[in-house]
Amino acid sequence: MPANKKHLTRSPWQRLAKLIAGFVGGYCITQLLFMLILKFAAPTETLITLQYAGFAVWVTLFLVVYLVENGYKILALYALLCAVLYSLINLI
Amino acid sequence: MGQRLYNVFFHTHTISGIVISALLYVIFFTGSISFLRDEINAWERNEPIKSAYFSTIDFDQALNELSTDKPLYGRDLMFNHRYFERRLGATMTKSKDTTIQDAPQRGRRGNFFYMDMDTFKKEDYTSNYSLGEFFYRLHFFAQLNFFSRSGYYLSGFVAFFFLFAVITGVIVHWKKIIPSFYVFRPKGKWKNIWTDAHVALGMIGLPYQFMFALTGCFLIIGYMVMFPPVQSFIYGDDVQAFTKDIQYEENPTYEFTYQPLETVPSINDFVARTLNKWPDIKLTALDVINYGDQSMHVKIYGAPDFDQKLLGTGHITYRVQDGQVVNTKDPYGKISYAEGSLNLLRRLHYGDFGGYGMKLIYLLLGFITCFVILSGVLIWLVARDKKHVAPAKRIFNKWLVHIYMAACLSLYPVTAATFTAIKVFGTDLGDTRQIFMYHVFFYSWLGLSLVLIALRNNYLINKICLILGSILALSVPVANGLVTGNWPWVSWSSGFSQIFVVDLFWILMSLSSIAVVFKLKNKDTSKASTVKRSPA
Incomplete structure (x- = not known):
């Protein structure tokens, strides 16, 4: 019953890329997303939502990583998303 | 969902689950005990109070x-x-x-x-230290705060990966989630027994487990993990402005x-x-x-x-x-939304919104979750106990599961022993209360775990823990009766409901574990290294 290995990512670098994308990238996107919301929405409500719902957003972004076959691609995509969110925050 | 994704999510579920399993078991076990935190303290100090x-x-x-x-x-x-x-x-x-x-x-x-x-006597934190506080703090690893708040972070990330494991578990079982719920093949192979139990009980506990994973993250690392970046980027490290904004x-x-x-x-x-x-x-x-x-x-x-x-x-x-x-x-x-959501998250986590009936349901679901965790570990073992797996790996897996089983299952007798010990020896400990509790609990946990690991037999580990646990559990109300005179019937008739609840809890624990011992059958001794354990 262990998962069939032929469907799993073998390369340790690929796996590391996915882990970083999910854990670090997911966290950064969550943070930046809420920072962007903070620019428009009431601060108290936004921050309190971040305090619990942030984990739900983060874990979702973590899971999405594993939908993609190529770890580098998703890492690059998350980095790009971070850059976009970051510049939006600074522009507004 | 295609074959690839199914296998990928299956694997992430397995890995996230096995990594956190033993820690999560400790969290759920001690956390379940903590539902009775205040009752335990009233019991320990023989200081019951009335509702108003x-x-x-x-x-x-x-x-x-x-x-x-x-x-x-x-x-x-x-x-x-x-x-x-x-x-x-x-x-x-x-x-x-x-x-x-x-x-x-x-x-x-x-x-x-x-x-x-009542007496207006002052106590500082150490002389006031209590069993309730000990188990409550153990359930978020406060005792592991060796490097600043390392214990809090550890328990917080265990909760986070638990959230991950809960969701991937649902994804993996999604297609067959309704039919699998009704499947139980107690006479089948061990792999089937563990899988059926894991799926059915995991399904029953799903809303509860999801809620605990999320509220657990929020309560222990919500502030520490989610706020520092916002505070420094958006508020320019202006702590006052930030603090003002997070208060409703x-x-x-x-x-x-x-x-x-x-x-x-x-x-x-x-x-x-x-x-x-x-x-x-x-x-x-x-x-x-x-x-x-x-x-x-x-x-x-x-x-x-x-x-x-x-x-x-x-x-x-x-x-x-x-x-x-x-x-x-x-x-x-x-x-307001802000106050309501914070209140609700706490209420859900503490289970303090329905009296003892609700706490009992929470407690049972907590122990069921412990069972789901262990059955998951056992699936992991049994699924890899195959001829084509390298012998070295199989030996490693076996040892790992022995260690997990011994450490997790021995918590029950060790907890009961700590209760008894504090009742018998704990009256005049003063400032050494905390140290005494640490010594009794952690050394007996370590000692018993090592002995059980040495047995290298999961069936025996389970049986010994149940027998030892039921004897020690029964000794808790007996010790209380002998030391304070508040036998269950006395505390019941005097209206000391807090004391009565703790004694009753241990009596029920004792009775249900002894009932399980009599039901245990070492099915297929030659091959089976694992055995079923009741959640109670």
Whole structure:
């Protein structure tokens, strides 16, 4: 019953890329997303939502990583998303 | 979902699950015990209290006692009944009258103490340390805070990966989730037994487990993990502005006047007035601000009981000089999103919204989750116990599972032993209470685990833990009866419901585990290295 290995990512670098994308990238996107919301929405409500719902957003972004076959691609995509969110925050 | 994704998510579920399994078991086991935190403390100290305890407290006498220590003029004194015990948490600030200087205080918690509201005896954190506090803090690994808050982070990330494992578990089982729920093949292979149990119980507990994963993350690392980046990027590390924004209520301050009141009126009257205004409210805290000054205020907090209203708290502030109400928040009023969500997350996590019936359901679901965790580990073992797996790997897996089983299952007898030990030897420990508890609990846990690991037989590990556990569990009410005379029937007839609940809990634990022992059959001894354990 262990998962069939032929469907799993073998390369340790690929796996590391996915882990970083999910854990670090997911966290950064969550943070930046809420920072962007903070620019428009009431601060108290936004921050309190971040305090619990942030984990739900983060874990979702973590899971999405594993939908993609190529770890580098998703890492690059998350980095790009971070850059976009970051510049939006600074522009507004 | 295609083959690839199914296998990928299956694998992430397995890995996230196996990595956190033993830690998560400890969290759920000790966390379940902590549902009875306040009852355990009442039991341990033989200090049961009745439901409206706060309104019976003589605060005037308490302040009188405190004033023999230090002059109270110009200080703020906060009494907090967060835990339903005879001993209230209390804080005494420095005097705002700068001519009053205190002798230097020792320790970080210098101005925090506990006060027994029957005897007005003061205790500091260590001498007040209790079993309830021990298990409560163990469930978020406070004892592992070796490097700043490392224990909190560890438990927080275990909760986060638990959230991950819960969701991937649902994804993996999604297609067959309804039919699998009804499947149980107790006569089948071990792999099937563990899988059926894991899936069915995981499904029953799913909303509960999801809720605990999320509220657990929120409570222990919500602040530490989610806020620092926002505070530094958006608020430019302006802690004050940030703190103001995360609070949903403004806290007015009252200017100190340096003009003492001629006489300080009774504080108890303000408590009585508050209860007059809101007769059904449960009071939770009382603040005395600027004691003895013309700017002295008394602020009283409370919340409706859960059977009246699920969420919301209220408070009222009196200006002592003329008895005027200067600030109110109606506990029955409209609740903001911010307050409501924070209240709800806490309520859901603590299970304090339905009395003992709800706590019992929470407790059972907590133990069921322990079972789901262990059955998951056993699936992992059995699925890899195949001829084509390298022998070295198989040996490693076996040892790992022995260690997991021994460490997890021995928690039950060790917990019961700690309860008994503290009852028998714990009366005059003073400042060494905490150390005593640590020694009894951690050394016996280590010792028993090592002995059980040496057996290298999961069936025996389980059986020994159940037998030992049921004997020690029964010794808890016996020890209590012998030491205090409060046998279950005595505490029942005297209305000491807190003490009775703890004794009853251990009696039920003992009976259900002995019942399981008699049901145990070492099916297929030659091959089976694993055995079923009841969740109770």
